[in-house]
Amino acid sequence: MTILLPIEFYNRPTQTVARELIGARLVRMLDGQRLAGIISETEAYIGEADLGCHAKAGKTKRTAVMYGPPGHAYVYFTYGMHWMLNAVTETEGFPAAVLIRAIQPEEGLEVIRSRRGGRATDGPAKLTQALGIDGRLNGIDLSGTAAGLWIETGIPIPDQAVTIGARVGLNTVPEPWKGKPWRFRYLP
């Protein structure tokens, strides 16, 4: 059986949450249909000191959700056209989140294929497009089903199948933050 990941799952060190979200199932109810996929890539963004994290600028209108309770969705817009989905982590008041970067589609394959024009879902903006996720879902509670977006337990992924490396896309971020091994990938 599958169960919803509870708030306490997210109220832990962000690296731990990022690792354990690999293999979990991301579920989206769209137009009455259930779309779902196994999370296969994540990245951790941890606090104001992390110069790769949006919270480096402190609490602003955009980053406010990261300062809120764990288990909520931080959805932001970038590059003029892309939405990114994160799960807020750690205790309320500490800004941190896990970026969900890729899924392997499992349910609602025809809808996903159609929304993506037949292309892949292995990128943070690709999966939000595939599942119809945008700014309207910013701040919603991922530990409940009310908003139509949540995360369930999925399949266990052994450590040997998880590749750990540096986060990507942080081209102007200085070390040591740029090289922190806070990216987790499941390579089948």
Add this chain to the structure above:
DNA sequence: AGCACGATGCTCT
């Protein structure tokens, strides 16, 4: 298979 580039608009300085 890999790299360069343009798209496109919000956020924070």
Add this chain to the structure above:
DNA sequence: GAGCATCGTGCTT
């Protein structure tokens, strides 16, 4: 006004 937690195309090898 600069920069962006990216993507798809088109060109080169």
